[in-house]
Amino acid sequence: MKKYIDQGKQDTxxxxxxxxxxxxxxxxxxxxxxxxxVGSLKIETFIxxxxxxxxxxxIAEANMMGIAAGLTIGGKIPFASTFANFAxxxxxxxxxxxxxxxxxxxxxxxxxxxxxxxxxGATHQILExxxxxxxxxxxxxxxxxxxxxxxxxxxxxxxxxxPVYLRFGRPKVANFTPADQKxxxxxxxxxxxxxxxxxxxxxxxxxxxxxxxxxxxNQGISAEIINIHxxxxxxDRAILDSVKKxxxxxxxxxxxxxxxxxxxxxxxxxxxxxxxxxxxxxxxTFGESGTxxxxxxxxxxxxxxxEAAVLRVxxxx
Amino acid sequence: MPNYExxxxxxxxxxxxxxxxxxxxxxxxxGGSLGCTEFxxxxxxxxxxxxxxxxxxGKGEDLFFLSNGHIxxxxxxxxxxRGYFSLDELNxxxxxxxxxxxxxxxxxxxxxxxxxxxxxxxxMSVAIGAAxxxxxxxxxxxVFSLHGDGELQEGQNWEAIMFAAGKKVDNxxxxxxxxxxxxxxxxxxxxxxGDVAEKFRVFGWDVLEIENGxxxxxxxxxxxxxxxxxxxxxxxxxxxxxxxxxxxxFMMHTHAWHGKAPNDEQLATxxxxxxxxxxxY
Numbered sequence: 001m002k003k004y005i006d007q008g009k010q011d012t013x014x015x016x017x018x019x020x021x022x023x024x025x026x027x028x029x030x031x032x033x034x035x036x037x038v039g040s041l042k043i044e045t046f047i048x049x050x051x052x053x054x055x056x057x058x059i060a061e062a063n064m065m066g067i068a069a070g071l072t073i074g075g076k077i078p079f080a081s082t083f084a085n086f087a088x089x090x091x092x093x094x095x096x097x098x099x100x101x102x103x104x105x106x107x108x109x110x111x112x113x114x115x116x117x118x119x120x121g122a123t124h125q126i127l128e129x130x131x132x133x134x135x136x137x138x139x140x141x142x143x144x145x146x147x148x149x150x151x152x153x154x155x156x157x158x159x160x161x162x163p164v165y166l167r168f169g170r171p172k173v174a175n176f177t178p179a180d181q182k183x184x185x186x187x188x189x190x191x192x193x194x195x196x197x198x199x200x201x202x203x204x205x206x207x208x209x210x211x212x213x214x215x216x217x218n219q220g221i222s223a224e225i226i227n228i229h230x231x232x233x234x235x236d237r238a239i240l241d242s243v244k245k246x247x248x249x250x251x252x253x254x255x256x257x258x259x260x261x262x263x264x265x266x267x268x269x270x271x272x273x274x275x276x277x278x279x280x281x282x283x284x285t286f287g288e289s290g291t292x293x294x295x296x297x298x299x300x301x302x303x304x305x306x307e308a309a310v311l312r313v314x315x316x317x
Numbered sequence: 318m319p320n321y322e323x324x325x326x327x328x329x330x331x332x333x334x335x336x337x338x339x340x341x342x343x344x345x346x347x348g349g350s351l352g353c354t355e356f357x358x359x360x361x362x363x364x365x366x367x368x369x370x371x372x373x374x375g376k377g378e379d380l381f382f383l384s385n386g387h388i389x390x391x392x393x394x395x396x397x398x399r400g401y402f403s404l405d406e407l408n409x410x411x412x413x414x415x416x417x418x419x420x421x422x423x424x425x426x427x428x429x430x431x432x433x434x435x436x437x438x439x440x441m442s443v444a445i446g447a448a449x450x451x452x453x454x455x456x457x458x459x460v461f462s463l464h465g466d467g468e469l470q471e472g473q474n475w476e477a478i479m480f481a482a483g484k485k486v487d488n489x490x491x492x493x494x495x496x497x498x499x500x501x502x503x504x505x506x507x508x509x510x511g512d513v514a515e516k517f518r519v520f521g522w523d524v525l526e527i528e529n530g531x532x533x534x535x536x537x538x539x540x541x542x543x544x545x546x547x548x549x550x551x552x553x554x555x556x557x558x559x560x561x562x563x564x565x566x567f568m569m570h571t572h573a574w575h576g577k578a579p580n581d582e583q584l585a586t587x588x589x590x591x592x593x594x595x596x597x598y
Contacts, residue, residue: 031453055449055484063442063476070382070446073431074454075374078446093436094473098443102423102433 001192001217004176004210010147012168012204013111017042018147019154020079024050027158029075033068035061035082040170041111043081061086065094069104077105077158083117084110084167085126092132099163100136107157108133109166113143114254115282115299116171116204116292125287131259133165134232140164140185141232143253143261145206147175149229152183160185167203169254171292174207186230188238194224197310198242198249202228202261205252205280208296211303216310223310231261236268243269248276248313252306254296257281276316278309319363319537326594327398328358328533332564334394334407334598336587339578342411345419348574349465350391352496352559355536356463357395364540366458371401371428379458380447382432384440385465385494386420387576392429393417397598401429404598438471440464441491445481448489459547462491467499470508475520481552482521490543492555493517494530498572514556523551530559564591 023030024046031053032046038056047054057064061082068078081087087110088095099106110129117125134141140162144150150168157164177189191206192213201209206227213223224242228235243249249269251262262279269275282299296302331354339345361367365379383392390410397404402416409415416427420435432443444462451458468474481489493513501507510516514524523546527539536557543553561575562568565587568579579587 052453057476057480058483060476060480062439062473063445063480066439066442066473066477067446067449067480069432070443070448071450073373073375073380073443073447074450074456075376076450076453094439094442097433097436098439104432 001213004191006174006176008175009172010175011170011172012144012147012150013040013170014042015144015147015150016109016111016154016168017045019151020046021049022155023158024053027077029077030158031055031071031076031078033057033064033078033080035059035064035086037082040083041081061091062094065091066098068106069098069102072104072106077107079107079109081109081111083124084113084129085124088129088132089126096136100139103138104163105161107164107166111168112170113167114169114204115287115295115301116169116254118170118292118295119289121289122286127256127282127287128259129167130231130255130261134264138162139232140230142185142230143167143203144229145203145227146173146177148177148179148181149183152181153229156183156185169204173204176207186233186235188235189227189229190238190242191225191227192223194222194246196222196246197314198224198226198246199252199306199310200226200228200239200249200261200265201252202231203254205254205301208303209252209306212306212310215303215307221310221314228261231264234264234268239265239268240273243275244273247317250278250280250306250309250313252280254301255281256284258284276313278313280306280309321533324358324362325533327362328354329591330593330595331358331391331394331398332591333588333593335390336565336579336584336591337597338390338394338407338410340584343578344411345390345578346387346576347390347578348498348561348568348572349385349388349494349496351565351568352531352561352563353388353463353494354391354564355531355533356492356557357391359533359536359540360461361395361399363537364544365461373431375431376454376456377458380431380460382440382444382447382460382462383421384434384462385437385468386434389419389421392421396429402427407598437465437468438473441474441477444489444491445477445486448486451488459544460489462489464491464493466493466495466497466510466513467504467507469493469510469513478517478520478522485550486552487548487550489552490547490555491552492557494559495556496559496561498561498575500572500575502572517554521551522554523549524554524556527555527557530557531563566590
């Protein structure tokens with residue numbers, strides 16, 4: 001099995017900040033907006049280097065989304081950033097009407113997604129955002145897995161014409177994808193080749209899937225890991241090619257099983273190649289306070305849970 | 318010096334368009350449309366600097382955003398008569414496969430519309446964004462927006478009002494259609510708005526009032542005065558008093574015609590009060 005090395009733990013939100021720094025230097029049309037969370041979103045360097053292209057809107061996310069929509073009229077590429085909860089649920093109708101339905105080239109950049117926000121608790125831990133965003137016609141939905149991929153995704157979406165939801169997180173996690181890997185929107189990455197089971201993972205669960213696959217290999221189970229960073233449009237081909245080979249699938253995401261990546265995969269399989277599937281996701285619940293590790297353990301979103309799901313799904317083949 | 322006679326003819330013709338459009342599909346919003354007819358005619362034919370043709374970015378020209386999208390009939394009629402699309406297309410208002418959706422959208426590519434509106438309270442934020450883009454582009458043209466008074470009950474407006482003043486968006490002229498009516502009745506009964514001008518003032522805007530928004534000359538004078546106040550560090554607000562349903566006697570002094578179309582007989586009466594001037598579509 002192909003091995004991946006953790007190049008040193010980093011937060012994906014810093015990947016966003018690094019991507020913004022580069023865009024500030026290379027693309028004069030990129031502008032940034034933030035709702036009183038500059039430090040959390042790691043965009044200090046962008047602001048210091050391009051202060052005229054930054055708009056601090058205060059604690060007013062609805063206004064931020066509308067202003068972002070307006071900035072596109074005149075050719076700007078706005079990156080509107082805040083916590084995932086306030087970037088989606090709080091402002092769904094603003095995104096729907098002023099951005100998605102209006103076809104505006106706004107990049108909604110959402111940090112602190114999922115349980116791994118940690119101690120702040122369920123008011124801030126959104127687990128429904130992928131579902132909300134993928135249902136909007138024309139919205140691209142991206143959930144990168146580590147620092148390098150988040151940075152590459154940030155840079156890539158500036159070149160994409162149309163609204164994008166970019167979701168990332170707070171905790172420092174393994175950084176294992178190549179720093180020079182080109183980010184292709186909508187193109188799944190096969191991380192390992194395998195024959196017994198397909199693990200389709202997004203975001204923080206990708207590294208956990210790699211850890212699970214190592215243990216499974218020791219038990220003689222060959223897992224093929226597909227990193228889906230773009231949940232919409234989904235790389236149907238990559239999913240089908242793998243599952244046709246392995247005959248079963250585990251999906252893994254830091255999100256409710258309703259509305260998430262797992263449901264999107266189930267849709268593809270049910271249409272084209274029905275196969276047993278297990279869902280690593282939260283089970284229609286809110287989160288709570290705790291350390292990221294405690295929460296991911298309690299809600300069954302780590303390598304141990306993935307391993308167990310693989311054993312379950314293989315029995316159903 | 319504006320040609321008031323010509324503009325007044327256009328006002329009357331637009332009122333006919335509005336009435337005929339909503340009558341044909343037995344739906345739509347005549348009340349606010351009729352109340353804002355002078356404003357739209359003045360804006361598009363006397364006040365705004367506009368390029369020929371339409372492109373989404375609108376660089377090098379003034380821009381307009383309609384926040385209270387339900388008064389689409391007056392918007393569509395004035396856009397068509399300004400040449401953004403053919404008058405014939407007014408026949409398709411609210412019909413299947415039309416670019417003239419119930420509420421204005423960009424989705425079907427209708428020239429003249431730069432954002433969807435209808436879900437209320439979002440237009441000022443969008444107008445601010447467009448005004449900021451103009452500043453970044455070194456484009457000294459202005460951004461105009463229109464808002465219903467009832468719409469100010471949406472909290473997003475106050476976020477936007479605070480931002481525009483706080484960040485000195487002084488290339489923006491936001492007009493509030495103060496007709497005092499909303500779907501469920503008088504604004505002051507449904508949710509009192511109080512002194513709208515004073516509210517904008519304390520938020521840091523430069524505010525002027527048009528006492529009669531159905532007097533074409535007063536509307537033009539007010540808009541010109543507003544233009545003269547731009548570029549001075551404050552966003553400009555016009556509180557414009559209008560009469561919902563203006564120009565049709567039985568539609569005035571009530572909220573009843575906010576979202577209701579006239580029947581055949583009512584249409585005939587209404588059109589008789591607004592005789593054809595420039596030719597029906």
